[in-house]
Amino acid sequence: MAELSNQLMAFTVLAYLAAMVCYAAEYAFGKRSRIGKAAVRPAKQLVGAGAAVPPDAPVTPDAPVTKAKASRGELAGRIAVGLTVLGFALHLGSTVTRGLAAERMPWGNMYEYIITSALVGAGVFVTILLRKPALRHLGLFASLALVVLLGAASLIAYTPVGPLVPALNSYWFIVHVSTIIVSSGIFLFGAIPAVMFLIKDGYDAGRRSFPYTLGKRVGDAGALERLTFRLHAFAFPLFTFGALIAGPLWAEASWGRYWGWDPKEVWAFISWVVYAAYLHARATPSVKRTVATWIALLGFVTMLMNLFGVNLFFEGLHSYADAGD
Amino acid sequence: MTVVEDRPETAEAPPPRRANRLWALLRNSWRQLTSMRTALVLLFLLAVAAVPGSIFPQRSVNRENVAEYFAAHPDLAPTLDRFFAFDVYSSPWFAAIYLLLFTSLIGCVLPRLRDHVRALRTVPPAAPKRMDRLPHHAAGIEGSQSPAETAASVARTLRRKWFRTRVHELPDGAWSVAAEKGYLKETGNLLFHFAMLAILVGVGFGHWYGWHGNRLLVTGADQGFCNAVTQFDDSALGPQVDPGDLPAFCLRLQDFEATYQANGQPKSYDATVAVSENGGPDQIRSFTVNDPLRLEDANVHLLGQGYAPEVRFTDRYGISQTKVVPFLPTDGMLTSEGVAQFPDVNIDPATNTRDDKLQVGFEGVFLPTGSTDGEARSQYPALNNPVLYLTAYQGDLGLDVGIPGSVYALDRDQIDSGELKKVGGERPYVLRPGEKMTLDDGTTLEFVAVRQFATLSIRHDPTQFMLLIGSVLGLAGLMLSLSVHRRRVWFRVVPAGAGRTGSSVIEAGGLPRTDYPGFGDEFAALTRSIKEGTP
Ligand code: HEM
Numbered sequence: 069m070a071e072l073s074n075q076l077m078a079f080t081v082l083a084y085l086a087a088m089v090c091y092a093a094e095y096a097f098g099k100r101s102r103i104g105k106a107a108v109r110p111a112k113q114l115v116g117a118g119a120a121v122p123p124d125a126p127v128t129p130d131a132p133v134t135k136a137k138a139s140r141g142e143l144a145g146r147i148a149v150g151l152t153v154l155g156f157a158l159h160l161g162s163t164v165t166r167g168l169a170a171e172r173m174p175w176g177n178m179y180e181y182i183i184t185s186a187l188v189g190a191g192v193f194v195t196i197l198l199r200k201p202a203l204r205h206l207g208l209f210a211s212l213a214l215v216v217l218l219g220a221a222s223l224i225a226y227t228p229v230g231p232l233v234p235a236l237n238s239y240w241f242i243v244h245v246s247t248i249i250v251s252s253g254i255f256l257f258g259a260i261p262a263v264m265f266l267i268k269d270g271y272d273a274g275r276r277s278f279p280y281t282l283g284k285r286v287g288d289a290g291a292l293e294r295l296t297f298r299l300h301a302f303a304f305p306l307f308t309f310g311a312l313i314a315g316p317l318w319a320e321a322s323w324g325r326y327w328g329w330d331p332k333e334v335w336a337f338i339s340w341v342v343y344a345a346y347l348h349a350r351a352t353p354s355v356k357r358t359v360a361t362w363i364a365l366l367g368f369v370t371m372l373m374n375l376f377g378v379n380l381f382f383e384g385l386h387s388y389a390d391a392g393d
Numbered sequence: 394m395t396v397v398e399d400r401p402e403t404a405e406a407p408p409p410r411r412a413n414r415l416w417a418l419l420r421n422s423w424r425q426l427t428s429m430r431t432a433l434v435l436l437f438l439l440a441v442a443a444v445p446g447s448i449f450p451q452r453s454v455n456r457e458n459v460a461e462y463f464a465a466h467p468d469l470a471p472t473l474d475r476f477f478a479f480d481v482y483s484s485p486w487f488a489a490i491y492l493l494l495f496t497s498l499i500g501c502v503l504p505r506l507r508d509h510v511r512a513l514r515t516v517p518p519a520a521p522k523r524m525d526r527l528p529h530h531a532a533g534i535e536g537s538q539s540p541a542e543t544a545a546s547v548a549r550t551l552r553r554k555w556f557r558t559r560v561h562e563l564p565d566g567a568w569s570v571a572a573e574k575g576y577l578k579e580t581g582n583l584l585f586h587f588a589m590l591a592i593l594v595g596v597g598f599g600h601w602y603g604w605h606g607n608r609l610l611v612t613g614a615d616q617g618f619c620n621a622v623t624q625f626d627d628s629a630l631g632p633q634v635d636p637g638d639l640p641a642f643c644l645r646l647q648d649f650e651a652t653y654q655a656n657g658q659p660k661s662y663d664a665t666v667a668v669s670e671n672g673g674p675d676q677i678r679s680f681t682v683n684d685p686l687r688l689e690d691a692n693v694h695l696l697g698q699g700y701a702p703e704v705r706f707t708d709r710y711g712i713s714q715t716k717v718v719p720f721l722p723t724d725g726m727l728t729s730e731g732v733a734q735f736p737d738v739n740i741d742p743a744t745n746t747r748d749d750k751l752q753v754g755f756e757g758v759f760l761p762t763g764s765t766d767g768e769a770r771s772q773y774p775a776l777n778n779p780v781l782y783l784t785a786y787q788g789d790l791g792l793d794v795g796i797p798g799s800v801y802a803l804d805r806d807q808i809d810s811g812e813l814k815k816v817g818g819e820r821p822y823v824l825r826p827g828e829k830m831t832l833d834d835g836t837t838l839e840f841v842a843v844r845q846f847a848t849l850s851i852r853h854d855p856t857q858f859m860l861l862i863g864s865v866l867g868l869a870g871l872m873l874s875l876s877v878h879r880r881r882v883w884f885r886v887v888p889a890g891a892g893r894t895g896s897s898v899i900e901a902g903g904l905p906r907t908d909y910p911g912f913g914d915e916f917a918a919l920t921r922s923i924k925e926g927t928p
Contacts, residue, residue, distance in 0.1 A: 294908070316864075317861070320857065321694075322683050323694065324694035325605075330454060
């Protein structure tokens with residue numbers, strides 16, 4: 069079972085990698101694809117206090133696209149979506165078999181923690197893909213992020229299947245870790261529209277140097293910004309619950325103190341404060357949306373720090389943080 | 394979008410008659426401090442200030458790591474220490490940041506609370522003149538009743554949908570319905586921010602009135618302990634706690650059971666204790682790692698475990714002493730190190746004087762599962778093949794100097810100075826339970842048995858429960874604040890003109906006051922139900 073999980077993980081990474089190539093292909097060819105259309109749509113939303121057009125409004129091509137011209141780009145895009153869904157299925161399979169092999173929830177160490185968070189991020193992405201195909205242009209970054217995250221998990225953090233140490237044997241473990249995994253998955257995914265918003269915004273402002281040139285065919289900046297906000301606003305209370313309520317409850321039962329400034333706790337606190345700052349910044353009219361979005365990305369960096377850095381650099385009480393020994 | 398910055402300037406106090414520079418400065422600083430931007434900057438500073446605490450070892454987390462850091466960086470450490478690098482979270486600069494932030498918070502939420510209460514009591518404002526300029530607009534809905542009746546029916550529909558509604562007649566004979574919904578957003582937001590304040594205060598009180606102590610407790614009736622500062626291995630009382638205030642209870646560890654995986658990882662720990670609270674009768678209770686022993690005014694948490702060999706020393710005059718000495722685990726397989734020291738032995742019964750030169754100490758390792766090839770490392774954490782490797786020393790143990798030394802190692806200074814000498818050869822003795830070693834002078838040490846010990850943390854935090862309630866309320870407020878949207882709708886009902894079938898015509902307008910993508914749908918549904926529901 070453990071073997072199967074590892075093989076599925078290898079295929080998962082391959083599928084996401086192939087999807088990434090297809091997204092890139094679509095991007096390169098995709099002048100006349102849906103994406104191109106989405107990109108040239110006028111940015112109505114930017115007028116008025118961000119209230120005029122619901123982003124849920126279906127993005128319809130402005131003019132019927134002739135079959136012949138729906139082009140290789142469109143085809144590549146569809147293959148990419150198919151591969152993403154396939155990758156997600158394999159990813160889910162790998163995570164589930166891992167849990168079966170260990171006879172417990174698959175988040176008892178750093179490797180499992182990362183693959184499960186990534187699974188949540190991938191799930192959010194697949195949901196978005198299926199519900200709003202116009203947001204497919206997130207795919208290049210999303211698949212890149214998945215490949216990097218899972219690749220790093222497999223190479224740096226791989227841990228053979230094993231049981232939990234007594235301290236992890238608690239129902240608070242399930243509540244605490246699952247909410248944190250789900251919220252970090254969403255936060256991590258939320259960084260993708262954030263980056264694309266910054267790129268698109270820079271492109272719209274006339275910048276033509278490297279990362280901004282990518283913004284040429286990216287969708288509406290306002291919609292990206294709102295998606296960023298909604299993902300973060302959804303994940304924030306969940307993270308608050310997981311890290312600042314369930315975590316301390318468990319810590320109290322297990323170690324006797326609800327909060328002890330252990331490195332993991334410190335970084336969860338830092339992430340929380342930074343994301344709170346993002347929500348603040350976004351609610352402050354005098355702070356530009358780009359500035360707010362940079363803060364969200366800073367939050368992303370602190371999450372990565374907690375996911376990888378803390379486990380590798382610092383020694384703490386969080387025993388599941390041990391990387392591959 | 395923001396409540397604060399929309400707020401009309403309200404003079405907090407009547408302006409002083411003469412231009413008072415100091416007053417102006419104070420007032421401006423206060424405004425600065427309570428602005429959203431300052432809050433943002435302070436939040437940032439708080440995040441940045443928390444970082445060093447994860448880089449440098451913290452005294453509050455692990456004192457030994459701090460000591461190691463001092464040993465490894467003798468030049469740098471004292472300087473860092475001067476900037477509280479090892480006590481980040483109790484340092485003045487960290488406190489300065491959060492106190493400023495919370496001052497800003499108070500200055501920010503109090504006026505918002507006042508405004509919100511006021512908003513809850515005032516009626517929704519009248520419609521703008523040109524409703525077609527609103528982001529959402531619908532016109533030409535027909536009603537069969539008179540404008541007044543239609544307006545009343547619209548208001549009923551709105552109230553059913555939890556809108557706060559005001560109906561009034563306009564000077565030109567038309568009727569207007571103004572409605573607003575989503576006040577819970579601000580209520581939730583205020584609840585959240587007040588909860589933050591409550592949590593800070595709660596943490597502060599918990600720190601002042603809480604206490605904790607750690608204790609290593611060996612199994613057996615002879616090893617019990619009672620809750621008192623002197624009986625802890627180390628303890629910390631809050632500034633407001635007197636040693637006499639500690640609740641009275643006594644604990645004896647009756648049994649300790651640990652189970653392990655095949656690879657040696659622990660699977661479960663179970664401690665069974667006899668507790669007597671306030672001098673009452675013994676109660677048998679058991680507890681485990683995630684499920685502490687909850688007493689009236691304290692909780693006992695199980696942190697770890699280890700072994701304590703029981704050894705009997707018989708001196709030159711045939712007098713025996715038995716000691717139970719905890720050995721500290723040094724690895725996951727519970728290879729453990731420790732000492733057994735016998736300062737009061739070899740006392741000549743004739744003279745009844747102690748000769749410091751004849752004190753005896755044993756130092757070594759204990760292996761719960763020794764290997765056949767004599768490796769000095771345990772193979773498994775359970776007691777499958779217990780072995781004790783001991784080296785004997787004779788001489789002055791240095792225990793009387795008054796400097797509290799480690800109870801897990803002999804005094805190195807005494808050994809280096811030759812006051813304490815190794816006896817009985819270079820190789821350590823190997824003892825299994827029941828075996829005896831004999832020193833050159835005929836004295837013996839018998840390895841009688843092995844006992845378990847548990848490391849316990851005994852704690853009391855009086856505000857813990859309040860903090861839980863505060864954070865749950867805060868979370869509820871946060872969710873309200875993030876999910877509720879404030880919006881206004883207006884309906885103007887005018888008498889139908891010539892050529893219309895109904896008797897009144899309704900015009901509707903909607904304004905979301907916060908970023909709310911779903912408002913278009915809601916507005917459409919609302920106008921539809923008004924169209925259908927209006928006779
Ligand atoms: C202890 C530090 C603070 C934390 C952790 C914090 C956290 C938050 C969070 C997470 C939100 C987002 C909820 C929402 O958008 O409704 C928020 C909103 C808000 N905060 Fe704070 N805050 C803090 C201090 C302050 C201070 C000092 C002020 C005033 C200067 C303030 C004013 C506001 C306002 C006005 C909003 C509502 C924004 C909106 O219109 O949505 N907060 N805060």
